[in-house]
Structures are given as structure tokens and as C-alpha cells.
Amino acid sequence: MKSLGNVLTEAFQKPNSIPRRMAKAVAFNWVCRITALCSVLVLGVLLYTVLSKGLSHLSWSFLTSSPHPDPNRAGIWPALMGTFWTCAACGILTLPIGIGTAIFLEELRPRNRLMRWLHSLVQLNIANLAGVPSVVYGIVGMAAFVSMFGLMERTVTEKQANHSIFEVGSRYFDQFLTIDDAVLMVPVESSFSEDTIPNDGIVAIDLNGKSVKMQVVAKGQPIPSSENEKAVAVRWNETPGRVHKQAWYHFSVPFGRSVLAGSLTLMLVILPVVIISSQEAFRSVPPSLREAALGMGATPWQAVWNVTLPAAVPGIMTGSILAMSRAVGEAAPIMMISGVVFITRAPSNLMSVFTVLSLQIYDWAGRHEAGFHAISAAAIIVLLLLLLVFNSIAIVIRQKFSRPLS
């Protein structure tokens, strides 16, 4: 057996060549640079095509007008507003649930065996849910929120277009056409009531919002000649059309293809990400702070609210905003909820039908005319700007709050 000294002298006689080692280092350096450049290059190509195609179409009127069959007059206002509505609602719904779950998982470790089992079950599920494709969430949202598994429906006649079993903030009217084609609206008690039958003396509301008494022209009777009388007279065989006016707080169950159903579905998509990043934020709070609070007799709630939560807020906010920027870009789950539809008005309440930017882009990019491709590129620019804003907010928050904790 060779002694250690012999082994070393032998080894010293066969050194690795320094130039070869340096050459490897330089090559490695270059490989890294090229791989880094690859992603930048892809982004560059994307930006170039989008900007060259879409920039000329970007204008104030593009932002503020509605979709139109003519690409030159089409705009993204409803989609932009739909994006804001869904994201705002999604954020408001996601944050409490996400932070609450993270607190349960990180701060309130149960000692009881059953609860510990539940705890690890939740943890395992969240890790798995983060990898589920978003279109699957779209299907889930479709079943759970839009139709509520068909459990929450009311059998209705064809005329009553309303399927909900519960509803607030919506007023229904039966609409009649007078003889000179003005509209008279009769308020209906609820959406459940029967159609109004044309009847002499029913109180209706005319186009100016005034209450008037309806006058019915029976079969074979002469049509009134004076303008004033004609304005309130309807024919005996007039059939009402049901219309509704919605307040901003309009709410109904099941949710239907509404903003609320869309945001709940987006919530499912980003919830795992929010929970995991919030957990990470709680984990990075030094345990000494937690011990200090508990050691002074703080209840678990007081320790979380006064100490760990404030310390974790920057991390939670960064994670959540990044998750929100993912929600802004999601198209697949929203397509399951709202479908590719032609919507010309911005949502006015949580129950409105809606579309979002990514879906509008998908719609336009799939058409044949080149004009639509150009405005689709312009919409992409708007979406990219929106994402840029979200990410900058996340960076600002991280910079502003990242101070040493111990």
C-alpha cells in the first residue's frame, strides 16, 4: 500500500492543465449568457411583432369604444372593464381565503390528531392543486358557480328568462307598446309573478318616467285620435315583454355566466399560488418574534395579528400581486364561464355578463380579416402594459417593506 506522501507526490506530477480548466470556465460562462439571451430574444421578437402591428391602432377611442364588426371602429372598453371587475372581485375573494389558509397551515399547528390529519391533507392538496391546468378549473367553475350543479334552479316558463331562486337588486317590468309605438312599463311585484294582462287603468311608467294610467283599446273599438290619449293606449291583444333593471348591488343565485362566477373561477386558479406564497412569507418571519409574542401571553390570534401578519405582509402582497397578474392573463377558464361572446357594454354589477381582454384578443386573433389581427395586437399591448403595472407594484412593495426583521 502506498503511503499518503507517495500518493501526493504522484498526484503533484500530474496536474490538471490550468488553461483547459480556464477554457471550460469561459465556455460555461458563454453557455449561460446564450441561454439567458434566448429568453430575451423571444420576448424581443414578441414585442417587435406586437408593437409593429398594433401600435398604430392604439388610441383613446380604441380604449373607450365597444367591439364592432368593423375593426376600425372596434374598441376594448367592455373587455378592459371586464378585466378590472373580475380581477378586483377575484382579489377581494382570494386574499382572505388565501391568507386564512396560510395562517392555518403555518401559524396554527394543531396538536389534536384529527386536526393534524386535516392539516396535512390540506397541505398536500394545495401542492397538487397548484399544478392543475386552468381549463380544468374553468370546467369546475362552470359546474359549481354558473349552474350550481343544477341544484339551485327554478323551473320557469319560457317567457320568464330568469332561472334564479334568489335575487336582490333587480326590478322587473312588463313592457307594452302603445298604439303610437311608445313604451309603457308596468312594474311587476317580483320575477316570480305572472305576466300582466292589459287592463284599463293599470298604472304604468312612460318613457319620461311619469306614472300614467293605461287605456286599453278593445277589439273593434276606435283608436283614440288625440295624441295624449294615444300615448297611453294599448291594444287588447298586446302581449307583454319582460324586461329588468338592475341596481349596482344586483345579486342572484345561481350566479349564471356572470362576473362573480368568473372571479370565483379565477380565484380557484390562483388560490394555490397565493396560499403557497403566503405560507412562504409566514415561514420567513423569524420564529423568535413569534416566541416573543407567545411568551408574553399573547393568544395565537394576537400573536398573528400583531406580530407575524405585519411582518409577513410584504411577502404576501408580492406573491398575491404576481398571482393576480396571472389571473389578468388567464383566458381558458374565463372562456368556459362566459364563452366568446359579443359584449358591447361594460359590466355594471357582479351579475353582469362580461368578457375579458385575453378573451377579446383570442376572439379577434382567430378571425380572418387582417384588420382584426392588428387590433388584437393593440389589445395585447394594453394587456402587457397592465401586467407591467402589476409587476411594478409588486416590486415597489417588495422594495419598500423589505427591512430587516431581527
Added chain:
Amino acid sequence: MLQLLSETRDSMKSAFSAPASTSDSSSSRTQPRIDQAEKSMTLKTCPSAVVFNAFNAWYGDFQALCDINLEIPRNQVTALIGPSGCGKSTLLRWINRMNDTVPSARASGELLMVDSEDSKLNILERSVDTVSLRRKVGIVFQKPNPFPKSVFDNVAFGPRLHFKIALKHLDDLVEWSLRKAAVWDEVKDRLHKPALGLSGGQQQRLCIARAIAIGPEILLMDEPCSALDPASTIKIEDLIYELCKQFTIVIVTHNMQQASRCSSQTGFFFNGQLVECGTTEQIFTRPTNKKTEDYVTGKFG
């Protein structure tokens, strides 16, 4: 709640009327801090604040403490010494049930807290309310751990948790605690600045101020000086001497000189057992056990 409030008010009153001001304690540093002979006399007559009877503690299957019988005298400083991993911190953390945060920790035997009316409470019982227990038994950790808040908010944290307290009284309470912790003169001009801007020694005294602001009966200190420089250590030792007039103090330390300087009773732990416990003077001058002698004379550990 009312009772708690009146308790603090009493402790505040007695504190304010206490003749010894901590600010001049630095001048008395040259004198021996504790007259050991006198202490040994009082120790025998001193009522107990905490009593361990056949106390065992485990982490999972590992037994950290075996059959501990120990009495901690009221308004005295008890030092726990021993090599690392011998279970002294575990013992300390059981007194205010901080070990509840460790899922695998459990204990058996009796751990009684005796209050001034001589009524006893077994701390280990499940039904014990840890929130009010920890109000009575404060703890100071090895590393200074002020909250990332202002100096004032750090000290006011405990009182705000436990009492509905008017801002005026809160100001008084914060000043009293900071004075008691001998850090008032250094922070009075920066009460509303972040506590993390203080030096390590100031932070540790701030943590002591924070712990005493809720008027505990017992103060546990887990190596409070191990992360500090000698000057800050001396300040904190002076402070311990001052504080024991009002609180029962249990201190875990690796520093033998510290134990001999500021405690009146010393317990030596080895491998989860209490090898020897007696007056500090006896442990350091006439230890009865060979291991204790080897440890205090620096032959091992």
C-alpha cells in the same frame, strides 16, 4: 380582567415607590452585588415560587429531564448551570409552557406555581390557561428579539394584549418598565424610533422591559447575555440584581462567573439530571458532588 388590572396598578405603585433607582445602580457596581452570607440565611426561610416534584420531560422518545426535584425561592435569583444539551433550557421553558409550541414535547410529574397566598397551581395540567400563566411568568430569550416596531410599541405590546389601558397610564407604564430595565436614559429621546436601531445590549434590556411591563411574578431568562459584549453583560447583571427585589428570577447561563455574581441559588444539571442544587456560595466553594466540582472549576464543559 379587573383583578389583573388592579394587580398591575399595585405592582406599578410599589414600583414607583421603590426607593432604589436603577439609574444609579452603575455606581454600586464596584461593590459585591450580593452579600452571599446574608443571602444563604434568607434563602432557607424564603417561600418557594415554583416547585418541581419528580418532574420528567421528553421530546418525542428522548428524555430531556429525569426526575427533577427543585424549589425556586421567591424574590431570589436562581441560576441553572450545566453543559449544553443538559436540559436546563427545557426546564426553563416548561415553567411558562413555551414548550407547547414544540409538538413532540411532553412532561410528567408535578410543576407547581405557588403564589403569595400559598395556593398552588400545577402548570402541567391541560386545563391551565397558558395566556394568563405567561402573563405571570415572563421570559427573556437568548437573542434579543424586539418586534419590528418602535421602542414604545415594543414595551406597550404586553400591556395592550392584556389590559384596557388609557394612553396616559401606558406612558407611565412604559417609562417605569424602561427605567426598571435601566435603558430609559438611552432611549427616552427615541421612544418612537424603530427598536431594531438599538444596539444589541440595549435591545436585550428593551426585551427585559417588555417582559416586566405586564407585571409578571416570575421572570425566566434563557442565557440573556450570551449574545452580548462584556459591557452590556455587566449592565444586565446589575439589572438582574435590581429586579430580584420585585420578581422571582430564574436564569440559565453558561457563564459560571455570571451565576456566582448574580444568583443566590444555583442548580447544576448534567445529562438531564439535577446533580446538585444549593446556595450559590456552597455550589461554588464547597460542592458535594465530584461532577459539580469539576464543572465549576472548569475541568469540563
